[in-house]
Amino acid sequence: MIQVSGEFIAFFVVSCFVIGGAVFMIHLVRVVHMVLALAFSLLGIAGIYVLLNAEFLAVVQVLIYTGAVSILMLFGIMLTRHRDREEEGTRLWHSVISFVGVGALFGILIHTIYHTPFAGRTAEVEHYSTARLGETVFKKYVIPFEAVSVLLLVALVGAVILAGKERNT
Amino acid sequence: MMAVTSYLALGAILFCVGLFGVLTKRNAVMVLFCIELMLNAANINLVAFSKYGLHANQTGQVFTLFTITVAAAEAAVGVAILFALYRNRNTVKADRYDTMKG
The missing domain is CATH 1.20.5 (Single alpha-helices involved in coiled-coils or other helix-helix interfaces)
Structure with a gap:
């Protein structure tokens, strides 16, 4: 049972942002919207770093990923043919098989994570x-x-x- | 206090979403960006173990710093390769790059 603490609430909100951005990226149709959703998700990962006492990494994440890499990808889209949309339905079987494979991998990962005995210790984060x-x-x-x-x-x-x-x- | 399993589960979810994007997206730029998402999922694991690991110390954050640098270089080279491909084939659809298909 997880106690409800400030860190838990912050983790819950930030991970909702991160996963929400990633799932929106999968479901949006226009490529520019996809890049915006993914930039939002990468910004949330900076919040995860703050929760893990890695403040410098959080700043680097904002600078490199949500700043530089997102803009680089926007350049990549604008300089190529960006009016295209992702066509749906033309490769239905490909999507289904990919989903089943990724779902199987996800199940194995989650099963392994929740059945591994971790030490449960926390480092002396006040020295970080x-x-x-x-x-x-x-x-x-x-x-x-x-x-x-x-x-x-x-x-x-x-x-x-x-x-x-x-x-x- | 938070358990390390929550962070690992978040990393696993992000990795799987990124992998699904790599397998199904047709725009090559989006495939590159989904690879960045998978690298970020790995980075979350590294930073989580730098706080909750068996011999936890700040070395995990150093490793993440190097990973971010290499990922930035990879993104730049990837976009450059994509421009060269677009100039030659005049498309960004990843499934049209089938010159080497037997």
């Missing part, structure tokens, strides 16, 4: 801070940090080359 996160990144994980910066540079150059005009050879 952005300063400690930064110290961990720049002292213990400095090599992966540099590797990720190189990866970002390579991805940027690769994206420019891929999306740029093709030269006649």
